[in-house]
Amino acid sequence: MPTHGEAPFRALVAAFYRRIPSDPILGPMYPEDDLAGAEQRLADFVVQRLGGAPVYSQKRGHPRLRMRHAPFPVDRAARDRWMLLMRHALGESDLPDDAKRGLDAFLGDVATFLINR
Template sequence: MVVPNIDHSYYDMLGGEAGVRTLVDDFYDHMQLDERFAGIRAMHPQDMSTSRDKLFWFLSGWLGGPPLFEEKFGHPRLRARHLPFSIGESERDQWMTCMSDVMQKSTLSVEARSALIGALFKTADWMRNKDV
């Protein structure tokens, strides 16, 4: 994960635990309400509370905060954990658009937001396991 500077992690810049939780909840709320994200919404269970928690736990550590996901489950092994799902460019782009949309409400500077979106894109692109 790219850290914007040595004084503050993205975790801190987003407002710590409460800020990351808000980002995750806004992401899943947006996914659920916006038809543009129907493809990735269909990959989730009806009750997305576990999905919300897992993304929060993962992002907590990935953004420079407490490594909650690793404490609970060990190494994230993101690609391996996502292999059961068919993920191509469309799914990557839906995920990124949804996350980018909700990040516009964050307290991050334009520069930090742009850098974080770039880092998230690299990770989302790495999740692809089909060509289209």
């Protein structure tokens, strides 16, 4: 986080969420009336996880990501689509390539861990 600041990570998550509403697998899972809130939750989480301000935990408590994803049907196809949209967002990002590679690996691991059916 100290190297890049929060802005490019928030921009990345915004680019990801711009792709959500029109996606046939993921679109229906996300709250239509609170996409801005969902975007903020993921951005806060990513920023905190990378060593930035602990805003996610202040607002939401312990992440408990598997529990929080339990209501959603995260199968292999949903996981792969989530990563595909994230890779498109990474493709638009100004972050340096090493940061992109690190994020791709970290997010891919978490996404696999969240598969629940």
